[in-house]
Amino acid sequence: MIQVAMQSKSTIQSLVCTKCNTSYDHASIQQFATCCNVPLSATYDLVGQSIHSIKRELYSMWRYQFALPVLQEENIVSLQEGFTPISKLKKLAASIGIQSLSIKDESVNPTGSFKARGLSMGVSKAKELGIRKMIIPTAGNAGGAMSAYCAKAGIEATVIMPKHTAETLKEECRLYGADLILIDGLIDACGKKAREIAATTGAFDMSTMKEPYRLEGKKTLGYEIAEQYNWELPDVIIYPTGGGTGLIGIWKAFHELISMKAIHGNLPRMVLVQSEVCSPMVSRFQTGILPDTFAPKPSAAYGLAVPYPFATDMMLNVLYESNGSALTVSEQEMEMGVQRIAKTEGMLLSLEGAATFMAAEKLVASGWIKPEEKILLLNTGSWYKYR
Ligand SMILES: Cc1ncc(COP(=O)(O)O)c(C=O)c1O
Ligand SMILES: [Zn+2]
Structure with a gap:
Protein backbone atom coordinates (compact mmCIF):
# COMPACT_ATOMS: atom_id res chain seq x y z
CA MET A 1 0.00 0.00 0.00
CA ILE A 76 13.61 28.02 11.38
CA VAL A 77 17.13 28.82 12.60
CA SER A 78 19.05 25.60 12.07
CA LEU A 79 22.68 24.53 12.18
CA GLN A 80 21.67 20.89 11.51
CA GLU A 81 20.96 19.82 15.09
CA GLY A 82 19.74 16.38 16.06
CA PHE A 83 19.77 13.11 14.09
CA THR A 84 22.63 11.97 16.36
CA PRO A 85 23.92 8.38 16.39
CA ILE A 86 23.23 5.58 18.85
CA SER A 87 26.13 3.17 19.34
CA LYS A 88 26.32 -0.17 21.11
CA LEU A 89 28.83 -0.41 23.99
CA LYS A 90 29.40 -4.16 23.91
CA LYS A 91 32.62 -4.35 25.93
CA LEU A 92 31.33 -2.02 28.62
CA ALA A 93 28.07 -3.98 28.79
CA ALA A 94 30.01 -7.21 29.32
CA SER A 95 32.19 -5.53 31.96
CA ILE A 96 29.12 -4.78 34.14
CA GLY A 97 27.31 -8.04 33.38
CA ILE A 98 24.49 -6.86 31.09
CA GLN A 99 23.59 -7.81 27.55
CA SER A 100 22.55 -4.56 25.92
CA LEU A 101 24.06 -1.13 26.60
CA SER A 102 23.86 1.72 24.06
CA ILE A 103 24.66 5.41 24.03
CA LYS A 104 23.13 8.30 22.12
CA ASP A 105 25.95 10.71 21.38
CA GLU A 106 24.73 14.29 21.57
CA SER A 107 28.27 15.70 21.48
CA VAL A 108 28.14 15.70 17.67
CA ASN A 109 25.46 18.41 17.67
CA PRO A 110 26.35 21.96 16.55
CA THR A 111 28.16 23.69 19.46
CA GLY A 112 28.99 20.24 20.88
CA SER A 113 26.00 19.52 23.11
CA PHE A 114 22.33 18.59 23.20
CA LYS A 115 21.60 22.21 24.15
CA ALA A 116 21.61 22.88 20.39
CA ARG A 117 18.17 21.25 20.11
CA GLY A 118 16.51 23.50 22.68
CA LEU A 119 18.20 26.67 21.57
CA SER A 120 17.59 26.10 17.86
CA MET A 121 13.89 25.79 18.75
CA GLY A 122 13.85 28.65 21.27
CA VAL A 123 15.64 31.06 18.94
CA SER A 124 13.51 30.03 15.93
CA LYS A 125 10.32 30.69 17.87
CA ALA A 126 11.76 33.99 19.19
CA LYS A 127 12.46 35.02 15.60
CA GLU A 128 8.91 34.08 14.64
CA LEU A 129 7.52 36.19 17.50
CA GLY A 130 9.70 39.21 16.62
CA ILE A 131 12.03 39.09 19.65
CA ARG A 132 15.22 41.12 19.03
CA LYS A 133 17.17 40.64 22.29
CA MET A 134 17.64 37.54 24.42
CA ILE A 135 19.37 36.74 27.71
CA ILE A 136 20.28 33.34 29.21
CA PRO A 137 21.69 32.15 32.52
CA THR A 138 23.77 29.05 31.82
CA ALA A 139 26.06 26.43 33.32
CA GLY A 140 28.03 26.68 30.03
CA ASN A 141 26.71 24.73 27.07
CA ALA A 142 23.32 26.44 26.72
CA GLY A 143 25.03 29.85 26.58
CA GLY A 144 27.27 28.78 23.70
CA ALA A 145 24.31 27.30 21.85
CA MET A 146 22.14 30.39 22.29
CA SER A 147 25.02 32.62 21.14
CA ALA A 148 25.45 30.57 17.94
CA TYR A 149 21.75 30.49 17.02
CA CYS A 150 21.32 34.20 17.87
CA ALA A 151 24.32 34.97 15.62
CA LYS A 152 22.65 33.11 12.77
CA ALA A 153 19.26 34.76 13.44
CA GLY A 154 20.69 38.27 13.89
CA ILE A 155 19.31 38.51 17.46
CA GLU A 156 21.27 40.28 20.22
CA ALA A 157 22.49 37.77 22.86
CA THR A 158 23.58 38.20 26.48
CA VAL A 159 24.95 35.19 28.38
CA ILE A 160 25.38 35.00 32.17
CA MET A 161 27.74 32.23 33.26
CA PRO A 162 29.50 31.20 36.49
CA LYS A 163 33.06 32.55 36.66
CA HIS A 164 34.52 29.09 37.44
CA THR A 165 33.38 27.66 34.06
CA ALA A 166 36.06 26.44 31.58
CA GLU A 167 37.59 29.01 29.19
CA THR A 168 36.38 27.26 26.02
CA LEU A 169 32.75 27.64 27.09
CA LYS A 170 33.27 31.37 27.67
CA GLU A 171 35.31 32.02 24.54
CA GLU A 172 32.78 30.44 22.19
CA CYS A 173 30.07 32.87 23.40
CA ARG A 174 32.37 35.83 22.68
CA LEU A 175 33.29 34.44 19.25
CA TYR A 176 29.61 34.13 18.36
CA GLY A 177 29.27 37.82 19.23
CA ALA A 178 27.36 37.51 22.52
CA ASP A 179 27.79 39.81 25.48
CA LEU A 180 29.23 37.56 28.24
CA ILE A 181 28.77 38.39 31.93
CA LEU A 182 30.58 36.28 34.56
CA ILE A 183 29.15 35.78 38.04
CA ASP A 184 30.49 34.40 41.33
CA GLY A 185 28.17 31.48 42.13
CA LEU A 186 26.09 28.81 40.42
CA ILE A 187 23.37 29.05 37.76
CA ASP A 188 20.77 30.30 40.28
CA ALA A 189 22.90 33.42 40.86
CA CYS A 190 23.18 33.82 37.06
CA GLY A 191 19.39 33.51 36.79
CA LYS A 192 18.87 36.29 39.34
CA LYS A 193 21.21 38.57 37.40
CA ALA A 194 19.46 37.67 34.11
CA ARG A 195 16.08 38.67 35.57
CA GLU A 196 17.48 42.02 36.74
CA ILE A 197 18.99 42.76 33.32
CA ALA A 198 15.87 41.58 31.45
CA ALA A 199 13.74 43.91 33.58
CA THR A 200 15.79 46.94 32.55
CA THR A 201 16.68 46.08 28.92
CA GLY A 202 13.52 44.23 27.83
CA ALA A 203 15.61 41.22 26.71
CA PHE A 204 13.63 37.98 26.51
CA ASP A 205 14.61 35.59 29.35
CA MET A 206 15.56 32.14 28.02
CA SER A 207 16.04 30.54 31.49
CA THR A 208 15.48 26.77 31.55
CA MET A 209 11.74 25.92 31.57
CA LYS A 210 10.82 29.61 32.02
CA GLU A 211 9.93 29.82 28.34
CA PRO A 212 7.98 27.07 26.56
CA TYR A 213 10.03 26.21 23.47
CA ARG A 214 13.46 24.91 24.52
CA LEU A 215 11.52 21.91 25.86
CA GLU A 216 10.04 21.34 22.39
CA GLY A 217 13.55 21.16 20.94
CA LYS A 218 14.73 18.72 23.60
CA LYS A 219 11.61 16.67 22.99
CA THR A 220 13.00 15.66 19.61
CA LEU A 221 15.44 13.43 21.53
CA GLY A 222 12.47 11.21 22.41
CA TYR A 223 11.15 11.14 18.82
CA GLU A 224 14.61 10.21 17.56
CA ILE A 225 15.15 7.50 20.17
CA ALA A 226 11.79 5.94 19.23
CA GLU A 227 12.59 6.10 15.52
CA GLN A 228 16.10 4.68 16.02
CA TYR A 229 14.69 1.81 18.11
CA ASN A 230 12.16 1.12 15.38
CA TRP A 231 9.29 2.25 17.65
CA GLU A 232 10.04 -0.30 20.42
CA LEU A 233 11.70 1.57 23.23
CA PRO A 234 14.58 0.45 25.49
CA ASP A 235 13.79 -0.69 29.06
CA VAL A 236 15.78 2.02 30.83
CA ILE A 237 17.00 5.49 29.80
CA ILE A 238 19.66 7.14 32.00
CA TYR A 239 19.85 10.93 31.83
CA PRO A 240 22.31 13.38 33.48
CA THR A 241 20.02 16.02 34.94
CA GLY A 242 20.31 19.70 35.78
CA GLY A 243 17.25 21.78 34.89
CA GLY A 244 15.47 18.69 33.55
CA THR A 245 14.54 19.82 30.02
CA GLY A 246 15.86 16.65 28.41
CA LEU A 247 14.25 14.27 30.90
CA ILE A 248 10.87 16.01 30.67
CA GLY A 249 11.16 16.45 26.90
CA ILE A 250 11.89 12.78 26.20
CA TRP A 251 8.89 11.76 28.30
CA LYS A 252 6.64 14.31 26.56
CA ALA A 253 7.69 12.89 23.19
CA PHE A 254 6.78 9.36 24.26
CA HIS A 255 3.29 10.53 25.31
CA GLU A 256 2.75 12.30 22.01
CA LEU A 257 3.87 9.15 20.17
CA ILE A 258 1.44 7.07 22.24
CA SER A 259 -1.39 9.43 21.27
CA MET A 260 -0.48 8.76 17.62
CA LYS A 261 -0.28 5.00 18.33
CA ALA A 262 3.28 5.13 16.98
CA ILE A 263 4.97 3.23 19.80
CA HIS A 264 4.24 -0.17 21.22
CA GLY A 265 5.06 -1.99 24.44
CA ASN A 266 6.13 -0.59 27.78
CA LEU A 267 7.66 2.83 28.20
CA PRO A 268 11.23 2.99 29.55
CA ARG A 269 11.96 3.53 33.23
CA MET A 270 13.60 6.96 33.36
CA VAL A 271 16.68 7.46 35.55
CA LEU A 272 17.88 10.87 36.76
CA VAL A 273 21.58 11.19 37.62
CA GLN A 274 23.21 14.06 39.50
CA SER A 275 26.57 14.78 41.10
CA GLU A 276 27.00 14.15 44.82
CA VAL A 277 28.01 17.81 45.26
CA CYS A 278 24.67 19.16 43.95
CA SER A 279 21.79 16.70 43.93
CA PRO A 280 18.54 18.46 44.84
CA MET A 281 16.41 16.20 42.65
CA VAL A 282 17.88 13.00 44.06
CA SER A 283 17.12 14.28 47.59
CA ARG A 284 13.56 15.18 46.63
CA PHE A 285 13.01 11.82 44.95
CA GLN A 286 14.47 9.81 47.82
CA THR A 287 13.15 11.74 50.83
CA GLY A 288 10.48 14.06 49.42
CA ILE A 289 12.30 17.18 50.62
CA LEU A 290 15.40 19.28 50.18
CA PRO A 291 17.21 18.87 53.53
CA ASP A 292 18.07 21.93 55.67
CA THR A 293 21.70 20.95 55.23
CA PHE A 294 21.49 21.31 51.42
CA ALA A 295 24.68 23.18 50.43
CA PRO A 296 25.21 22.99 46.65
CA LYS A 297 28.77 23.18 45.35
CA PRO A 298 30.10 23.56 41.80
CA SER A 299 30.52 20.29 39.91
CA ALA A 300 33.18 19.67 37.27
CA ALA A 301 30.16 18.41 35.30
CA TYR A 302 28.90 21.98 35.00
CA GLY A 303 25.52 21.02 33.55
CA LEU A 304 24.54 19.07 36.66
CA ALA A 305 25.00 21.92 39.15
CA VAL A 306 21.45 23.35 39.22
CA PRO A 307 20.51 23.83 42.88
CA TYR A 308 16.92 25.11 42.50
CA PRO A 309 15.41 23.89 39.20
CA PHE A 310 12.11 25.50 38.17
CA ALA A 311 10.56 22.27 36.85
CA THR A 312 11.01 20.16 40.01
CA ASP A 313 7.47 18.72 40.03
CA MET A 314 7.58 17.86 36.33
CA MET A 315 10.83 15.94 36.81
CA LEU A 316 9.43 14.04 39.79
CA ASN A 317 6.32 13.17 37.76
CA VAL A 318 8.47 11.61 35.03
CA LEU A 319 10.24 9.48 37.63
CA TYR A 320 6.99 8.40 39.34
CA GLU A 321 5.05 7.77 36.12
CA SER A 322 7.85 5.76 34.55
CA ASN A 323 8.65 3.76 37.70
CA GLY A 324 12.07 5.34 37.42
CA SER A 325 14.82 6.18 39.85
CA ALA A 326 17.28 8.90 40.85
CA LEU A 327 20.82 8.53 42.11
CA THR A 328 24.10 10.37 42.54
CA VAL A 329 27.63 9.67 41.42
CA SER A 330 30.73 11.30 42.91
CA GLU A 331 33.01 13.72 41.10
CA GLN A 332 35.74 11.07 41.21
CA GLU A 333 33.43 8.41 39.79
CA MET A 334 32.63 10.62 36.80
CA GLU A 335 36.37 11.14 36.10
CA MET A 336 36.93 7.39 36.38
CA GLY A 337 33.98 6.81 34.06
CA VAL A 338 35.50 9.06 31.37
CA GLN A 339 38.73 7.05 31.53
CA ARG A 340 37.05 3.64 31.52
CA ILE A 341 34.81 4.45 28.56
CA ALA A 342 37.70 6.02 26.61
CA LYS A 343 39.95 2.97 27.17
CA THR A 344 37.24 0.38 26.55
CA GLU A 345 35.16 1.87 23.74
CA GLY A 346 37.32 4.63 22.20
CA MET A 347 34.79 7.33 23.08
CA LEU A 348 35.58 10.48 25.06
CA LEU A 349 32.41 11.49 26.87
CA SER A 350 31.57 14.60 28.82
CA LEU A 351 31.59 14.10 32.59
CA GLU A 352 27.79 14.28 32.43
CA GLY A 353 27.75 11.42 29.89
CA ALA A 354 30.19 9.37 31.95
CA ALA A 355 27.91 9.87 34.97
CA THR A 356 25.19 7.88 33.21
CA PHE A 357 27.47 4.87 32.77
CA MET A 358 28.59 4.96 36.40
CA ALA A 359 24.93 5.15 37.41
CA ALA A 360 24.14 2.13 35.20
CA GLU A 361 26.87 0.14 36.91
CA LYS A 362 25.41 0.96 40.34
CA LEU A 363 21.89 0.06 39.24
CA VAL A 364 23.07 -3.29 37.87
CA ALA A 365 24.94 -4.00 41.11
CA SER A 366 21.82 -3.23 43.18
CA GLY A 367 19.64 -5.47 40.97
CA TRP A 368 17.43 -2.54 39.80
CA ILE A 369 18.66 -3.20 36.24
CA LYS A 370 18.36 -6.83 35.13
CA PRO A 371 21.07 -8.37 32.91
CA GLU A 372 18.70 -8.93 29.98
CA GLU A 373 17.30 -5.37 29.90
CA LYS A 374 18.07 -2.86 27.13
CA ILE A 375 19.76 0.23 28.57
CA LEU A 376 20.27 3.57 26.81
CA LEU A 377 22.71 6.21 28.10
CA LEU A 378 22.75 9.84 26.99
CA ASN A 379 26.06 11.57 26.34
CA THR A 380 24.79 15.13 26.48
CA GLY A 381 28.01 17.01 25.73
CA SER A 382 31.60 17.01 24.57
CA TRP A 383 34.73 16.31 26.62
CA TYR A 384 36.63 18.75 24.40
CA LYS A 385 34.74 21.83 25.60
CA TYR A 386 35.67 21.53 29.26
CA ARG A 387 39.31 22.69 28.92
C1 LIG B 1 26.47 18.48 29.07
C2 LIG B 1 25.21 18.70 29.85
N1 LIG B 1 24.56 17.63 30.33
C3 LIG B 1 23.41 17.76 31.04
C4 LIG B 1 22.89 19.00 31.35
C5 LIG B 1 21.60 19.07 32.13
O1 LIG B 1 20.56 19.33 31.26
P1 LIG B 1 19.04 19.55 31.61
O2 LIG B 1 18.89 21.00 31.93
O3 LIG B 1 18.26 19.12 30.42
O4 LIG B 1 18.73 18.71 32.81
C6 LIG B 1 23.54 20.14 30.89
C7 LIG B 1 23.00 21.48 31.20
O5 LIG B 1 23.71 22.47 31.20
C8 LIG B 1 24.73 19.99 30.12
O6 LIG B 1 25.39 21.06 29.63
ZN1 LIG C 1 -2.11 27.31 36.35
Missing part, protein backbone atom coordinates in the same frame (compact mmCIF):
# COMPACT_ATOMS: atom_id res chain seq x y z
CA ILE A 2 1.30 3.48 -0.83
CA GLN A 3 1.55 5.64 2.28
CA VAL A 4 0.57 9.23 1.66
CA ALA A 5 2.70 11.67 3.70
CA MET A 6 0.50 13.67 6.08
CA GLN A 7 0.69 17.41 6.48
CA SER A 8 4.17 18.20 7.83
CA LYS A 9 3.42 21.75 9.03
CA SER A 10 3.22 22.53 12.74
CA THR A 11 0.07 21.26 14.44
CA ILE A 12 0.56 23.37 17.58
CA GLN A 13 -2.72 24.16 19.33
CA SER A 14 -1.97 25.94 22.55
CA LEU A 15 0.31 26.45 25.51
CA VAL A 16 -1.06 25.15 28.80
CA CYS A 17 -0.21 25.60 32.48
CA THR A 18 1.36 22.34 33.63
CA LYS A 19 -0.57 22.52 36.91
CA CYS A 20 -4.11 23.79 36.21
CA ASN A 21 -4.29 23.46 32.40
CA THR A 22 -5.14 27.14 31.81
CA SER A 23 -4.54 27.93 28.16
CA TYR A 24 -2.07 30.59 26.98
CA ASP A 25 -1.91 32.02 23.44
CA HIS A 26 0.99 30.61 21.42
CA ALA A 27 0.75 33.48 18.93
CA SER A 28 2.04 35.92 21.58
CA ILE A 29 5.27 36.01 23.55
CA GLN A 30 5.01 33.86 26.68
CA GLN A 31 7.41 32.97 29.50
CA PHE A 32 5.87 30.61 32.10
CA ALA A 33 2.39 29.95 33.55
CA THR A 34 1.86 32.93 35.82
CA CYS A 35 -1.40 31.41 37.17
CA CYS A 36 0.51 28.72 39.12
CA ASN A 37 4.17 29.81 38.75
CA VAL A 38 5.09 26.64 36.82
CA PRO A 39 6.32 25.89 33.27
CA LEU A 40 4.06 26.06 30.22
CA SER A 41 3.76 23.10 27.88
CA ALA A 42 2.85 23.12 24.17
CA THR A 43 -0.05 20.98 22.95
CA TYR A 44 -0.64 19.74 19.37
CA ASP A 45 -3.51 18.42 17.34
CA LEU A 46 -2.00 15.04 16.53
CA VAL A 47 -5.21 13.39 15.36
CA GLY A 48 -4.49 11.88 11.96
CA GLN A 49 -0.72 12.26 12.39
CA SER A 50 1.57 9.25 12.39
CA ILE A 51 5.16 8.24 11.73
CA HIS A 52 4.38 8.97 8.07
CA SER A 53 4.20 12.68 8.96
CA ILE A 54 7.98 12.68 9.50
CA LYS A 55 9.90 14.59 6.84
CA ARG A 56 12.34 11.79 6.11
CA GLU A 57 14.37 13.87 3.71
CA LEU A 58 15.53 16.11 6.59
CA TYR A 59 18.46 14.69 8.56
CA SER A 60 17.97 16.93 11.59
CA MET A 61 15.44 17.36 14.40
CA TRP A 62 13.29 19.36 11.98
CA ARG A 63 12.08 16.09 10.43
CA TYR A 64 9.46 16.12 13.25
CA GLN A 65 8.18 19.57 12.26
CA PHE A 66 4.53 18.47 12.43
CA ALA A 67 4.95 18.10 16.22
CA LEU A 68 7.06 21.25 16.71
CA PRO A 69 5.89 24.82 17.37
CA VAL A 70 7.42 26.86 14.51
CA LEU A 71 4.65 27.89 12.10
CA GLN A 72 6.56 29.34 9.15
CA GLU A 73 9.49 27.46 7.68
CA GLU A 74 11.46 30.65 6.98
CA ASN A 75 11.69 31.25 10.75
